[in-house]
Amino acid sequence: MGSMIIGLDVGGTHTDAALISHGQVANHAKVRTDYKDLYSSVMGALDQVLDGVDVADLARIVFSTTLATNSVVQGKEDPAALIISAGPGLDPTNFLPTRDYYVVKGGIDHRGREIQPINPEEIRSIAREIHENYLTCLGVAGKFSTRNPTHELDIKKALGDGFQYIATGHTVSGNLNFPRRMITTYLNAAIYRTHKMFFDAVDRSLASRKITAPIYILKADGGTMGLHQSLDYSAQTILSGPAASVMGVLGLAHTEEEAVVLDIGGTTTDIAVLADGVPLLEPLGITLGPYKTLIRALFSKSVGIGGDSCVRINMGKVTIGPDRAGPAMAFGGPQPTPTDARVVMGLVKIGDHDRAVAGITGLAEILKVRVEYAAELIVNTTCRNIVNEVNAVIKQINSQPVYTIHEFLEGKVIRPRKIIIIGGPAPHLAPRLRELFRTATTVPEHYDVANAVGAGIARTTTEITLNVDTEREVLYCPEEQRRENVSSNFTKKDAIRVAFELLTKRARRMGALEEKIDMELVEDMEFNIVRNFYTTGKNIRIKAQVKPGITSKFFA
Amino acid sequence: MKSNKKMGLVFFPAFDWAISPTHPEREERLLYTQDQVSEEGLLDIDGIIELRPSMADFSDIDRVHICVPQAQKVTTVSHLLSAGGAIAAADAVMTKKVDCAFALVRPPGHHAMRVVCGARGFCNVNMEAIMVEHIRHKYGRKRVAIVDTDCHHGDGTQDIYWHDPETLFISLHQDGRTLYPGTGFIPELGGTNAMGTTINIPLPPHTSEEGFIYVTENIILPILKDFQPDLIINSAGQDNHYADPITDMNFSAQGYAHLTSLLQPDIAVLEGGYSIEDALPYVNVGIILAMAGLSYEHVKEPDYDPVRIRQSNKTTDYIKEISEKILCLYGEAKCRRGLFIRERNSVTRERRIYYDTDDITEIQKEEITVCDKCAGTIVIDSRSDKGTICAVIIPRDACDSCTTEGRERFARLDRQKYDYVYLQDRVEDNYIREGRK
Numbered sequence: 007m008g009s010m011i012i013g014l015d016v017g018g019t020h021t022d023a024a025l026i027s028h029g030q031v032a033n034h035a036k037v038r039t040d041y042k043d044l045y046s047s048v049m050g051a052l053d054q055v056l057d058g059v060d061v062a063d064l065a066r067i068v069f070s071t072t073l074a075t076n077s078v079v080q081g082k083e084d085p086a087a088l089i090i091s092a093g094p095g096l097d098p099t100n101f102l103p104t105r106d107y108y109v110v111k112g113g114i115d116h117r118g119r120e121i122q123p124i125n126p127e128e129i130r131s132i133a134r135e136i137h138e139n140y141l142t143c144l145g146v147a148g149k150f151s152t153r154n155p156t157h158e159l160d161i162k163k164a165l166g167d168g169f170q171y172i173a174t175g176h177t178v179s180g181n182l183n184f185p186r187r188m189i190t191t192y193l194n195a196a197i198y199r200t201h202k203m204f205f206d207a208v209d210r211s212l213a214s215r216k217i218t219a220p221i222y223i224l225k226a227d228g229g230t231m232g233l234h235q236s237l238d239y240s241a242q243t244i245l246s247g248p249a250a251s252v253m254g255v256l257g258l259a260h261t262e263e264e265a266v267v268l269d270i271g272g273t274t275t276d277i278a279v280l281a282d283g284v285p286l287l288e289p290l291g292i293t294l295g296p297y298k299t300l301i302r303a304l305f306s307k308s309v310g311i312g313g314d315s316c317v318r319i320n321m322g323k324v325t326i327g328p329d330r331a332g333p334a335m336a337f338g339g340p341q342p343t344p345t346d347a348r349v350v351m352g353l354v355k356i357g358d359h360d361r362a363v364a365g366i367t368g369l370a371e372i373l374k375v376r377v378e379y380a381a382e383l384i385v386n387t388t389c390r391n392i393v394n395e396v397n398a399v400i401k402q403i404n405s406q407p408v409y410t411i412h413e414f415l416e417g418k419v420i421r422p423r424k425i426i427i428i429g430g431p432a433p434h435l436a437p438r439l440r441e442l443f444r445t446a447t448t449v450p451e452h453y454d455v456a457n458a459v460g461a462g463i464a465r466t467t468t469e470i471t472l473n474v475d476t477e478r479e480v481l482y483c484p485e486e487q488r489r490e491n492v493s494s495n496f497t498k499k500d501a502i503r504v505a506f507e508l509l510t511k512r513a514r515r516m517g518a519l520e521e522k523i524d525m526e527l528v529e530d531m532e533f534n535i536v537r538n539f540y541t542t543g544k545n546i547r548i549k550a551q552v553k554p555g556i557t558s559k560f561f562a
Numbered sequence: 563m564k565s566n567k568k569m570g571l572v573f574f575p576a577f578d579w580a581i582s583p584t585h586p587e588r589e590e591r592l593l594y595t596q597d598q599v600s601e602e603g604l605l606d607i608d609g610i611i612e613l614r615p616s617m618a619d620f621s622d623i624d625r626v627h628i629c630v631p632q633a634q635k636v637t638t639v640s641h642l643l644s645a646g647g648a649i650a651a652a653d654a655v656m657t658k659k660v661d662c663a664f665a666l667v668r669p670p671g672h673h674a675m676r677v678v679c680g681a682r683g684f685c686n687v688n689m690e691a692i693m694v695e696h697i698r699h700k701y702g703r704k705r706v707a708i709v710d711t712d713c714h715h716g717d718g719t720q721d722i723y724w725h726d727p728e729t730l731f732i733s734l735h736q737d738g739r740t741l742y743p744g745t746g747f748i749p750e751l752g753g754t755n756a757m758g759t760t761i762n763i764p765l766p767p768h769t770s771e772e773g774f775i776y777v778t779e780n781i782i783l784p785i786l787k788d789f790q791p792d793l794i795i796n797s798a799g800q801d802n803h804y805a806d807p808i809t810d811m812n813f814s815a816q817g818y819a820h821l822t823s824l825l826q827p828d829i830a831v832l833e834g835g836y837s838i839e840d841a842l843p844y845v846n847v848g849i850i851l852a853m854a855g856l857s858y859e860h861v862k863e864p865d866y867d868p869v870r871i872r873q874s875n876k877t878t879d880y881i882k883e884i885s886e887k888i889l890c891l892y893g894e895a896k897c898r899r900g901l902f903i904r905e906r907n908s909v910t911r912e913r914r915i916y917y918d919t920d921d922i923t924e925i926q927k928e929e930i931t932v933c934d935k936c937a938g939t940i941v942i943d944s945r946s947d948k949g950t951i952c953a954v955i956i957p958r959d960a961c962d963s964c965t966t967e968g969r970e971r972f973a974r975l976d977r978q979k980y981d982y983v984y985l986q987d988r989v990e991d992n993y994i995r996e997g998r999k
Contacts (some may be wrong), residue, residue, distance in 0.1 A: 093864075094844075094860055094861065094862040094864065095598075095602050095847065095860055095865075096602050096603070096604075096851070096860065096861070097857065097860055100563040101563060101603065113864070115845055115864055116594045116595070116597040116598055116601065116839070117839065119864075121864040122864075149601060150601055181600075182597055182600040182601040182608070183600055183601060183603050184601050184602060184603055185602075185606060185728070186603060186605035186606065298603075298606050343932075345584065394970060405614050406614065531880075533577075533589055533590035533593055534583055534584065534588065534590065535590075536584050538587070538807065539584050539586075540584060541583065541584055545590065545593070
């Protein structure tokens with residue numbers, strides 16, 4: 007097998023590709039992203055970095071795309087039906103993402119016990135109705151299905167074989183949160199066809215270029231999964247862009263400290279946080295437009311400050327963004343931007359200098375200052391706004407709730423020691439940001455294609471949840487759809503062993519190729535189940551994951 | 563989805579604290595509640611926010627309790643966090659960050675009295691009292707009503723506010739003749755200077771939704787209206803539930819949610835409730851929705867059957883009868899107070915207090931100065947295995963004469979007679995403890 011890696015990230019403005027060979031960025035490409043034809047943008051960038059490469063030397067190609075994100079943000083996902091079995095509790099229709107929903111009989115409680123059975127006849131009649139509405143993809147989500155998937159599986163069975171794709175709730179995540187499970191299940195169903203058609207096309211093009219290296223897709227949590235496996239988890243590709251950047255930073259600016267990662271792009275700045283060199287995750291999942299999901303993701307806050315943000319004067323003060331009206335005036339845009347300010351200051355020699363000066367002069371006249379001074383003011387305000395946003399993010403993270411005395415006393419507080427900056431404007435804003443943060447700032451090599459590098463070097467990751475109830479003598483792993491009987495003296499140690507076995511198998515199936523998979527326990531809790539003051543069993547809860555990170559080969 | 567009231571939720575289940583592994587007050591008490599709250603997605607509702615608990619410090623405890631031998635010896639970190647959780651809820655309400663808040667914290671506190679020699683009824687320190695006195699210390703004078711809906715009489719809270727005319731304490735609970743702690747009878751109406759600001763509603767076993775809602779509408783709400791509190795606190799115990807293993811009542815999640823929506827508490831603090839799988843998950847979801855002003859009509863236990871748990875006609879009649887009696891006594895209490903004040907300069911009560919959780923017996927003598935201007939200075943003499951102590955308590959907003967009297971009596975105390983002497987000077991927010999010289 008080859009030793010070269012290609013990472014490719016489709017961003018809002020540019021599509022970046024990087025060719026990595028023996029731990030070095032051997033080639034990279036940047037093309038404008040054409041929303042109407044993402045396929046051409048992707049293949050265009052890919053062909054540029056493939057130039058002169060023997061395809062037999064390729065070890066893998068990893069894609070991070072905005073395909074799923076765009077279709078959801080623009081409300082262009084395919085129509086999909088959703089079947090819900092909720093049992094007692096909040097009215098599920100409060101949270102519905104689609105009008106094609108059916109609330110059916112059936113209920114499961116918090117320990118996975120059946121409250122009310124499902125009615126297969128009801129499901130079969132709904133199946134007929136969905137067919138009549140010409141819907142081919144649908145989701146099935148039940149409350150507490152992560153504790154017992156039987157109802158979801160029985161509903162899926164009763165729906166029959168006539169549908170193109172049926173997504174089930176218990177496989178999207180082991181975490182509890184029924185409204186998010188409904189929405190994530192719906193998204194997996196609604197994005198399925200777009201995702202499949204796009205990657206079938208990419209797959210065919212790669213085959214026609216005689217590329218046989220495995221293809222991976224980047225997830226929002228900074229891990230990858232095999233192309234084939236991704237079909238069942240298409241929603242997990244949503245918002246992989248910020249994850250690509252953070253993974254790139256892990257490879258390009260190795261750090262073991264608490265650090266902030268800033269990806270300053272054209273439209274936005276994405277803020278992520280590393281604790282002891284490990285990226286922080288969103289507690290539950292991504293929020294995208296109206297949707298709160300269970301899609302596991304690196305914590306990232308996107309703020310409307312970028313090189314192309316509109317600069318205005320409001321009550322004698324400079325404001326930046328949050329909107330973008332187009333490219334900088336230096337590139338023919340309609341409104342002055344921080345990029346124009348950088349051009350005026352002579353920090354960069356790009357685009358049309360005169361147009362940039364004209365744009366900034368307009369603002370300088372309102373402020374009644376010299377044009378050079380206005381440009382500096384714009385750059386300073388941009389930096390100060392970024393600093394304020396970062397401080398707000400850190401404050402928010404440090405005020406998150408804790409659930410045990412131990413956690414409270416440990417009281418880990420994030421105090422960043424380093425700011426790592428990537429993205430086009432990085433080197434020009436870094437000195438000012440360093441002054442404002444009074445903290446070391448780093449701009450790593452290849453800062454302008456760190457995202458593509460990150461996609462390329464990210465590990466294949468996955469996670470599992472294991473619930474053991476020794477009173478009821480069952481073990482259940484929702485992600486693996488595994489439910490088996492255990493003896494009443496099954497221990498937490500046994501559970502951890504089983505969890506790592508299942509995790510290893512799952513990671514291999516998802517495409518992990520490393521000899522030794524780097525795994526860790528995320529949660530291991532054990533509680534007594536007591537009846538009438540006697541312990542009758544144990545409730546054991548394990549979460550284990552492949553450690554997110556970069557492939558060791560990158561440093562080889 | 564958006565809530566009608568902005569609500570704060572402090573969730574501190576203390577997954578690493580238990581009295582003992584099979585004790586009702588153990589690690590997983592809130593585990594299934596947390597599961598239910600998470601699975602229902604309550605924290606994703608716009609307007610319901612999760613608040614981080616803070617840690618109470620020992621001065622918060624000394625402001626309320628006389629701890630023997632000292633606060634550090636009768637509490638653990640979990641107690642400071644549980645009290646801190648209640649304080650975090652209060653601060654969020656007082657600073658108008660939220661309209662109301664619920665502190666889902668443990669361990670509980672409503673059996674902890676003013677003097678603390680150990681744990682009684684699973685409680686060491688009183689979370690509501692620590693919170694209320696924090697509020698008064700930080701945000702100024704407030705009229706506060708505490709409504710205790712735990713199945714056990716809130717004897718600790720009653721003891722702490724027995725003499726306080728600015729704090730209305732109402733407890734509804736299973737009749738003390740049939741359940742721990744065996745107090746909370748109708749004639750218990752408050753001390754000399756605060757008669758009528760303690761109300762007890764002892765309900766017969768098997769009281770169901772009808773009975774609870776009846777006393778809420780006919781006793782609690784009218785008395786609250788009369789008292790005009792600035793803040794309503796709910797000691798939200800959940801052991802009146804029909805599934806509770808250590809009580810005999812027939813209340814439900816629907817009932818608790820309904821009661822909460824009638825009461826409209828500014829702050830609720832969790833107390834007892836030990837049906838951790840079958841009741842708490844549903845009761846807590848119901849209370850949260852009711853506080854947030856959202857519909858709770860579908861929140862039901864899997865085995866909920868209102869007909870099966872319905873109280874008998876005899877029970878209904880009995881509850882109506884005691885309700886009349888309570889309202890009558892409440893009306894008379896104000897006159898009685900006047901009679902008391904004319905007759906004496908000070909009133910003494912002597913009690914034996916048993917700390918069931920820690921097996922400690924305390925003999926306590928409490929003397930209160932009769933005063934028509936303030937809550938009155940209190941001198942407490944207490945003997946137990948933990949030591950012989952004397953404490954002088956000068957209440958908040960004490961009048962000059964009570965303040966002077968309290969300070970003088972503390973100065974005059976015979977230090978040789980006691981292991982420790984205490985001065986709880988609420989006027990100066992000054993708390994002194996001296997060991998034997």
